Amino acid sequence: MTAVAEIAVQSQAFAAVNFITCRSEYAQRFADMFQTRAHAIDRLDGFRGMYVLAPNAPGKPYLVISHWESEDHFKAWTKSPEFLEGHKRAFADMKAAQERGEEPPMHSQFETYTVLAL
Amino acid sequence: MTAVAEIAVQSQAFAAVNFITCRSEYAQRFADMFQTRAHAIDRLDGFRGMYVLAPNAPGKPYLVISHWESEDHFKAWTKSPEFLEGHKRAFADMKAAQERGEEPPMHSQFETYTVLAL
Numbered sequence: 147m148t149a150v151a152e153i154a155v156q157s158q159a160f161a162a163v164n165f166i167t168c169r170s171e172y173a174q175r176f177a178d179m180f181q182t183r184a185h186a187i188d189r190l191d192g193f194r195g196m197y198v199l200a201p202n203a204p205g206k207p208y209l210v211i212s213h214w215e216s217e218d219h220f221k222a223w224t225k226s227p228e229f230l231e232g233h234k235r236a237f238a239d240m241k242a243a244q245e246r247g248e249e250p251p252m253h254s255q256f257e258t259y260t261v262l263a264l
Numbered sequence: 265m266t267a268v269a270e271i272a273v274q275s276q277a278f279a280a281v282n283f284i285t286c287r288s289e290y291a292q293r294f295a296d297m298f299q300t301r302a303h304a305i306d307r308l309d310g311f312r313g314m315y316v317l318a319p320n321a322p323g324k325p326y327l328v329i330s331h332w333e334s335e336d337h338f339k340a341w342t343k344s345p346e347f348l349e350g351h352k353r354a355f356a357d358m359k360a361a362q363e364r365g366e367e368p369p370m371h372s373q374f375e376t377y378t379v380l381a382l
Contacts, residue, residue, distance in 0.1 A: 149274070149275045149381075149382045150272065150273070150274045150275075150382075151273050151274075151382045152270035152271065152272060152273075153270070153271045153273050154268065154269075154270060155268070155269050155270075155271050155313075155315050156267070156268045156269075157267045157268075161317050163317070163327065177380055177381075180380055180381035181380070181381050183381065195273075196382075197273050197379055197380075197381065197382050198379070198380040198381045198382075199279050199281070199377035199378070199379060199380065200377055200378045200379075200380040201375060201376075201377055202335075202375075202376045202377060202378060203375065203376070206375060208380070209281065209377065211329075217320075257319065257320075257321065257324060258319075258320045258321070259317035259318055259319055259320060259327065260317070260318045260320060261315055261316070261317060261318075262295055262298055262299070262315075262316040262317065262318040262326070263267075263295075263298035263299050263301060263315065263316045264267045264268075264269045264314075264315050264316075
């Protein structure tokens with residue numbers, strides 16, 4: 147399957163990038179989860195599109211890039227039921243690792259941006 | 265001016281991200297150069313779109329994200345006259361700083377990616 151999307155990118159608008167580093171043995175599970183994602187985020191007001199960049203160099207972070215009408219729209223998503231729905235399997239994996247006394251299978255960090263130029 | 269673009273993003277396709285850190289006194293010049301960019305890259309075969317993300321947190325890198333049909337198309341750009349044309353002012357600034365014996369006004373590093381999911 148080759149999906150194609152036209153991502154609406156607007157200058158002065160808002161984007162969030164989640165930098166995710168995952169353990170090598172977790173990479174396939176991580177890819178599978180995105181490729182069968184819930185698409186819950188797609189229902190949010192102000193959402194303009196998202197995609198995932200997988201690093202070609204091993205060990206570098208994945209970039210999960212989402213575009214929004216404004217920072218407020220992004221923040222509303224992080225507090226929404228759709229945020230929990232969209233991360234349900236990942237959160238369960240993290241919890242299970244913790245219960246087994248293991249290191250988390252991945253680490254993530256959000257950074258936020260303003261679209262500067264097209 | 266609020267420019268809008270529909271970036272064609274395709275799964276399994278190629279993206280390059282240039283992580284650029286610039287000195288605070290150079291930030292306005294840096295933004296100006298992108299907002300009046302030559303659009304030379306837009307002429308390249310296999311080019312699908314680009315945009316710049318300016319960090320909301322000071323000191324973090326800018327992300328210059330370009331989408332391509334394949335890595336070969338991206339590599340062809342880096343060896344093209346359009347690459348030199350598109351970076352003409354930036355390369356001149358770097359050279360001038362070097363001639364004055366100053367630190368470079370910015371540092372950049374390319375990372376390459378495969379689009380994993382939409």
